[in-house]
Amino acid sequence: MSSHCYFPTESELALSGAAQAALHERATAATRNQFGKKVFVRAVVEVSNFCRENCHYCGMRRDNRNLARFRAKHEQIAELLIHHRPASVTDVNIQTGEDPVAVREVVLPLIETLRRETSLGISVCLGTLSPELYSELQNAGASIFIMKFESGDAVQYEQLEAPGTLAERLRHIRMLAENNWNVSSGFITGLPGQTPQDLLKNFECARELPLHGCSVSPFIPGEATPLAGNPTANADWTFNCVSALRLMRPDWIIPAVSAFNLAAQDGYRRGLRAGANLVTMNLTPTDVRGDYVIYKRDRFIMTEERVLNAVSAEGLAPSKTGLAEFYRNKPLNGVATERNFATAVQM
Numbered sequence: 001m002s003s004h005c006y007f008p009t010e011s012e013l014a015l016s017g018a019a020q021a022a023l024h025e026r027a028t029a030a031t032r033n034q035f036g037k038k039v040f041v042r043a044v045v046e047v048s049n050f051c052r053e054n055c056h057y058c059g060m061r062r063d064n065r066n067l068a069r070f071r072a073k074h075e076q077i078a079e080l081l082i083h084h085r086p087a088s089v090t091d092v093n094i095q096t097g098e099d100p101v102a103v104r105e106v107v108l109p110l111i112e113t114l115r116r117e118t119s120l121g122i123s124v125c126l127g128t129l130s131p132e133l134y135s136e137l138q139n140a141g142a143s144i145f146i147m148k149f150e151s152g153d154a155v156q157y158e159q160l161e162a163p164g165t166l167a168e169r170l171r172h173i174r175m176l177a178e179n180n181w182n183v184s185s186g187f188i189t190g191l192p193g194q195t196p197q198d199l200l201k202n203f204e205c206a207r208e209l210p211l212h213g214c215s216v217s218p219f220i221p222g223e224a225t226p227l228a229g230n231p232t233a234n235a236d237w238t239f240n241c242v243s244a245l246r247l248m249r250p251d252w253i254i255p256a257v258s259a260f261n262l263a264a265q266d267g268y269r270r271g272l273r274a275g276a277n278l279v280t281m282n283l284t285p286t287d288v289r290g291d292y293v294i295y296k297r298d299r300f301i302m303t304e305e306r307v308l309n310a311v312s313a314e315g316l317a318p319s320k321t322g323l324a325e326f327y328r329n330k331p332l333n334g335v336a337t338e339r340n341f342a343t344a345v346q347m
């Protein structure tokens with residue numbers, strides 16, 4: 001398929017000015033061609049900030065002893081999602097640090113309740129777990145697993161103390177896909193010392209994986225991390241990566257991540273212009289949200305209002321079709337069929 005022949009060059013990832021604008025316009029056109037003017041709307045709830053891992057780029061790493069750790073009550077989150085979710089939300093992403101206890105005590109009962117009481121599509125982002133837990137989560141009703149590979153460079157991955165090894169992480173991604181999960185992955189741009197040539201390794205990695213989506217997260221130096229004091233990711237490179245990902249895989253779901261706003265003024269909207277087609281509203285209860293510190297305490301929280309404003313300011317509208325529903329009809333790494341396309345963009 002010709003649409004799958006694109007692969008970015010080093011210089012494309014470093015573009016700025018008019019040439020960059022042209023790259024982003026091509027990516028926007030590819031997004032519209034595939035998804036129309038609709039973007040998927042997902043809620044995220046962060047239900048535990050305990051983490052057994054020690055990633056250098058994350059404030060929730062186990063060595064951060066100054067963080068108040070919490071596990072939410074599944075009843076509280078269920079109540080929130082069943083009775084108080086914004087009308088535009090079709091899907092929910094349940095997120096934790098790597099905390100198998102929370103998976104058992106909070107995530108599984110929450111999924112069971114949501115499956116019984118709502119038609120929400122259910123994504124999970126819970127880290128590397130056992131095959132048994134993956135299958136319990138799937139049986140409970142989750143269908144999308146988010147597992148980021150973070151860096152496509154095995155040496156850098158190890159230096160950053162990212163979970164396990166890169167090979168192991170990729171093995172889990174493949175295992176999930178083989179077991180009928182829709183898997184979305186992701187990588188970080190602008191890690192200290194990273195060059196555009198290094199960024200290409202992320203594309204090489206993503207290209208080989210059985211994914212339905214991929215995120216691009218700008219590096220934000222977290223206060224309580226070994227990488228504090230390093231510069232924030234280059235915003236141009238970050239958005240160029242979004243566009244390059246869109247051109248490489250026109251049919252993937254690419255989220256606008258809230259950290260875009262920490263990397264650039266109006267970053268969220270720039271992300272939507274660069275090729276993102278999924279927005280996320282943070283519904284984590286405010287009493288615990290402050291302790292879910294991926295970067296720093298003053299996170300840029302994407303509330304319902306901020307998300308919907310950004311979407312409409314870009315001339316876009318929330319998709320009535322949910323993400324999980326869209327995936328159910330979609331071939332892996334394929335171009336959406338006429339039927340899927342119609343489903344995805346219906347009013």
Ligand code: SF4
Nearest residue numbers: 051053055058061097
């Ligand atoms: S990135 Fe995830 S696995 Fe790594 S320390 Fe943070 S919460 Fe834990």
